Amino acid sequence: MTPELHLRYIGGIMQLDLFIGLLLGGLAKGSIYALIALGYTMVYGIVQLINFAHGEIYMIGAFTALIVSTVISYTMPGTNMYVNLLLSLLAAIAVASAFAYTMEKIAYKPLRNAARLSVLISAIGVSIFLQNLVLVLQTPDFLPYPALLPEIKALEPFRNVISSSQFIIILTTVVVMVLLTILIKFTRIGKAMRATSQDKTMAQLIGINVNRIISITFLIGAATASLGGVMISANTGQMNYYIGFLAGIKAFVAAVLGGIGSIPGAVLGSLVLGLTESFGSGYISSDYEDAFAFIFLIIILIFKPEGILGKSENQKV
Amino acid sequence: MRISRKVSAILLVALALIFSSCGKSSGVKEIVVGVAGAHSGDLASYGLPTVNAVKLVAEEINAAGGIDGKQIRLVIEDDQCKPEVATNTATKLVGDKVVAVIGHICSGATKAALGIYNDSEIICISPSATNPPLTQSGDYPNFFRTIAPDDAQAKLDVDFATDKLSLKKIAVIHDKGDYGKGFAEFAKSFIEAGGKAEVVLFEGITPGAVDYNAIINKIQASGAEGIIYGGYHPEASKIVTQMKKKGMNLPFISDDGVKDDTFIKVAGEFAEGVYASGPIDTTSSPIAQKAIKAHQDKFGTEHGAFYINAYAAALALFNAIDKADSTEPAAIAAALRSEKVDTTLGTIGFDERGDAIGIGFSIYQVKDGKYVEVK
Numbered sequence: 001m002t003p004e005l006h007l008r009y010i011g012g013i014m015q016l017d018l019f020i021g022l023l024l025g026g027l028a029k030g031s032i033y034a035l036i037a038l039g040y041t042m043v044y045g046i047v048q049l050i051n052f053a054h055g056e057i058y059m060i061g062a063f064t065a066l067i068v069s070t071v072i073s074y075t076m077p078g079t080n081m082y083v084n085l086l087l088s089l090l091a092a093i094a095v096a097s098a099f100a101y102t103m104e105k106i107a108y109k110p111l112r113n114a115a116r117l118s119v120l121i122s123a124i125g126v127s128i129f130l131q132n133l134v135l136v137l138q139t140p141d142f143l144p145y146p147a148l149l150p151e152i153k154a155l156e157p158f159r160n161v162i163s164s165s166q167f168i169i170i171l172t173t174v175v176v177m178v179l180l181t182i183l184i185k186f187t188r189i190g191k192a193m194r195a196t197s198q199d200k201t202m203a204q205l206i207g208i209n210v211n212r213i214i215s216i217t218f219l220i221g222a223a224t225a226s227l228g229g230v231m232i233s234a235n236t237g238q239m240n241y242y243i244g245f246l247a248g249i250k251a252f253v254a255a256v257l258g259g260i261g262s263i264p265g266a267v268l269g270s271l272v273l274g275l276t277e278s279f280g281s282g283y284i285s286s287d288y289e290d291a292f293a294f295i296f297l298i299i300i301l302i303f304k305p306e307g308i309l310g311k312s313e314n315q316k317v
Numbered sequence: 318m319r320i321s322r323k324v325s326a327i328l329l330v331a332l333a334l335i336f337s338s339c340g341k342s343s344g345v346k347e348i349v350v351g352v353a354g355a356h357s358g359d360l361a362s363y364g365l366p367t368v369n370a371v372k373l374v375a376e377e378i379n380a381a382g383g384i385d386g387k388q389i390r391l392v393i394e395d396d397q398c399k400p401e402v403a404t405n406t407a408t409k410l411v412g413d414k415v416v417a418v419i420g421h422i423c424s425g426a427t428k429a430a431l432g433i434y435n436d437s438e439i440i441c442i443s444p445s446a447t448n449p450p451l452t453q454s455g456d457y458p459n460f461f462r463t464i465a466p467d468d469a470q471a472k473l474d475v476d477f478a479t480d481k482l483s484l485k486k487i488a489v490i491h492d493k494g495d496y497g498k499g500f501a502e503f504a505k506s507f508i509e510a511g512g513k514a515e516v517v518l519f520e521g522i523t524p525g526a527v528d529y530n531a532i533i534n535k536i537q538a539s540g541a542e543g544i545i546y547g548g549y550h551p552e553a554s555k556i557v558t559q560m561k562k563k564g565m566n567l568p569f570i571s572d573d574g575v576k577d578d579t580f581i582k583v584a585g586e587f588a589e590g591v592y593a594s595g596p597i598d599t600t601s602s603p604i605a606q607k608a609i610k611a612h613q614d615k616f617g618t619e620h621g622a623f624y625i626n627a628y629a630a631a632l633a634l635f636n637a638i639d640k641a642d643s644t645e646p647a648a649i650a651a652a653l654r655s656e657k658v659d660t661t662l663g664t665i666g667f668d669e670r671g672d673a674i675g676i677g678f679s680i681y682q683v684k685d686g687k688y689v690e691v692k
Binding site (some may be wrong): 015017021025026028029032033140141142143144160163165166175232235236238240242243246247270277279282286287289 | 352359361493525527532537538559562563582585587
């Protein structure tokens with residue numbers, strides 16, 4: 001090969017590597033947004049509330065896993081890493097769900113018949129409260145996060161464009177999506193959830209325990225968000241009490257972008273957001289990373305106010 | 318009898334005036350000094366050692382009788398290294414009638430606060446705000462600092478990268494803040510002026526983002542042989558971690574915002590080999606040794622970032638107040654500029670613009686989990 005061809009070959013490979021790296025990175029980032037956005041969209045679908053405290057649930061899940069896995073490493077060293085991961089995840093999901101359940105019962109349920117603005121403000125209050133609760137009970141420091149996600153040997157040669165953590169994140173999100181779709185479409189609880197989101201009063205009249213369905217929705221949202229929290233913190237190697245803030249905002253934007261209230265919309269919006277950020281930073285400039293996402297949102301909303309997959313609000317007569 | 322509204326209003330105002338003037342007279346017997354910086358939040362590790370340093374110096378002086386017989390009283394305020402909080406902090410300190418402020422810690426917050434201090438001409442002396450325009454622009458005649466400005470730091474890092482590490486292609490990254498971007502822009506101009514290397518990438522990242530995959534891919538695609546990063550340790554450790562996991566073992570050179578033990582703690586094994594510039598190590602001097610021991614005795618922990626600089630700032634400030642025999646800002650400023658004082662950083666003075674004379678930066682590298690000075 002001539003030197004010029006060689007350089008162009010290397011350059012071409014590097015450019016291809018860049019593209020694939022950005023693509024997979026964007027999908028992984030989008031997957032994390034999706035796991036959080038699912039919670040936003042499901043809760044909105046059921047009670048028409050933007051749960052601003054959802055980002056904090058994500059953070060609490062990550063924190064719980066950190067605590068549990070550290071305790072396990074100290075008290076039972078030599079535990080299989082998969083067992084450690086599983087226990088930490090279960091603990092994270094359990095604690096995050098508990099917080100979500102309590103949050104719903106204390107801060108949202110009493111305001112169910114109040115003005116929409118009141119419960120929104122309540123949600124913001126819960127968000128600030130939880131951030132500071134963790135800050136006070138734990139520490140403001142950045143904490144190192146253990147590498148909980150296993151390294152997949154088969155992916156070693158592709159370390160250049162994708163890491164094991166990214167692969168696991170994408171895979172997990174796909175699995176979660178499939179399970180959730182099965183739940184919503186093919187189970188009784190799913191049917192009850194769909195009914196409740198369509199018309200709460202009628203659902204109650206035909207015998208659905210609406211309070212239980214609402215709680216279950218919050219629990220599922222918390223489970224997916226805490227899962228995301230654990231995975232991204234393990235990927236980045238660190239976390240602190242404030243990570244819920246930016247991630248929560250981005251996921252909320254993603255949910256709105258895809259159509260708030262629609263589950264496939266939340267995932268689509270998240271992937272679009274993640275990819276836009278990734279390609280925008282990669283090819284144009286990192287300086288405007290957030291701007292790309294929000295500009296895209298504005299454009300979509302101008303042409304389709306209900307979001308990409310959202311249903312336009314039909315007035316019920 | 319029923320007092321009419323007008324009369325009671327006048328009475329109220331009169332009472333208020335009486336009480337406020339009562340408050341003023343008690344301030345004469347003490348010297349009130351403010352200590353401002355990040356005492357909570359993710360950058361608290363930069364600000365808390367300063368509080369400890371000033372406390373120790375003030376305690377020692379007070380125990381020996383104070384300055385001209387007056388005891389030093391500290392007012393400690395938190396600004397979380399956020400410019401918007403710093404303006405409130407500054408307003409509060411001005412309201413508390415401080416004669417001087419030791420702080421703030423982060424350049425962005427310091428700049429915001431200086432806007433308020435300038436109006437009241439209060440002396441502000443920082444142990445860590447390194448953004449050059451703070452002294453070089455001439456906008457803040459009451460600002461002093463016991464740390465060299467960022468252009469000195471950037472020059473040192475760039476010379477190290479091009480001469481010692483022989484890097485020909487360098488990616489310069491920053492966190493878009495006053496401090497990080499300022500440092501990065503200096504680095505970029507020094508690299509270009511030096512002609513020995515080229516800047517293949519100059520970009521800013523968003524602090525607090527979920528991950529930095531895009532910028533790392535971009536660095537790889539740019540063919541950079543090394544990275545110069547301007548910013549603080551949380552983002553630096555995320556970038557270094559993700560880079561090393563990807564197998565990119567490029568030299569990573571950063572500023573004093575990263576020369577912090579928290580960086581090593583959070584990045585763990587991935588911190589090995591990272592370079593960062595920081596204030597020259599003067600800890601072998603007798604004054605510094607005494608200061609370090611005092612911290613260990615009183616607080617039981619390692620002193621932490623900018624402790625030595627803050628200790629020096631406190632010594633210089635109190636010395637100036639003493640020599641000036643006054644708490645008027647103009648007198649203190651004149652004393653700071655004319656006096657040489659023995660501190661933890663050596664014998665220092667201050668020049669016309671407020672920069673300390675006799676101090677500088679040095680490059681450190683993480684070896685075996687600790688920052689070691691690179692000679």
